[in-house]
Amino acid sequence: MQFCRASSGCTVLIADDHPLFRQALALALGTAVPEARVIEAGTLAAAARAAAETPDLALITLDLKMPGAVGYSGIALLHAECPDVPILVVSAADSANAAGEVRAFGAVGFLRKDADLPQIEAAIRNAIDGAPAPATGREDTAGATPQTPVDRVRGTVAGLTPTQLKVLLAVLAGKLNKQIAYDLGMSEATVKAHMTAIMRKLDVQNRTQAALAARSLGLDLAL
Structure with a gap:
């Protein structure tokens, strides 16, 4: 840092x-x-x-x-x-x-x-x-509380690469692979490869399930 x-x-x-x-x-x-x-x-x-x-x-x-x-x-x-x-x-x-x-x-x-x-x-x-942020009462301390399934998926989403996140956000916006490829300046084959990696990391079977997983974690939460 x-x-x-x-x-x-x-x-x-x-x-x-x-x-x-x-x-x-x-x-x-x-x-x-x-x-x-x-x-x-x-x-x-x-x-x-x-x-x-x-x-x-x-x-x-x-x-x-x-x-x-x-x-x-x-x-x-x-x-x-x-x-x-x-x-x-x-x-x-x-x-x-x-x-x-x-x-x-x-x-x-x-x-x-x-x-x-x-x-x-x-x-x-x-x-x-680099001072530690004040505790909010929600965060787990080391070894105190086992991770929930939501915590694990949230950690997976937070660990996606920048390009994978851009692809996932485009999927959340309802864009097709052709549109995503145009917006991100890549081929449709590359978009498909990123989606395959995203689905594997999220342990889901299709893009709809990937979008649902992202939505469940607040990635399209209206704040």
């Missing part, structure tokens, strides 16, 4: 579709981590590109309602692109379970957008410093 240091600096990606909130987060970052360089993205696709192309990325702040994202898919995709970079979700989502769910898909913490500025600054510093 790339930590911010005053001597070398680092980059923080703010992924949010609201320019004013991006500006507010940038101001909070300027106070919390003054040596950080800030880059911004207004869509999930732009955030994924920026994450893949930024070698000194030290933190991603992510809104769950980004254009191109459904439910927790933004976390899963960015975590797959940069598994060692902490993702701090800052969202207006009002789901009672959101704090625990975002961690299950790879985020290090969750803040509501109406959190006060000192709380946001502290969360940013903790995420960059």
Whole structure:
């Protein structure tokens, strides 16, 4: 993981579709981590590109309602692109379970957008410093509770490659292989190969079952 240091600096990606909130987060970052360089993205696709192309990325702040994202898919995709970079979700989502769910898909913490500025600054510093996120009461401690089937499938979804996640999200959107191939710039045969790998990992028999598994984990949850 790339930590911010005053001597070398680092980059923080703010992924949010609201320019004013991006500006507010940038101001909070300027106070919390003054040596950080800030880059911004207004869509999930732009955030994924920026994450893949930024070698000194030290933190991603992510809104769950980004254009191109459904439910927790933004976390899963960015975590797959940069598994060692902490993702701090800052969202207006009002789901009672959101704090625990975002961690299950790879985020290090969750803040509501109406959190006060000192709380946001502290969360940013903790995420960059690698401090453990506060417990929500939902996460299992090591060895305390066996994984449920949902936990295991969620872990599988969170472990898909970026391309596999893009294919799965396209399936959730109801797109055919031909459409997916065009959108992702690959052949239909490659799409089929990715679907085969996805189904094998999810232990399902067809794309409908794969979509149902993803939906059951909140990947198309309207937040």
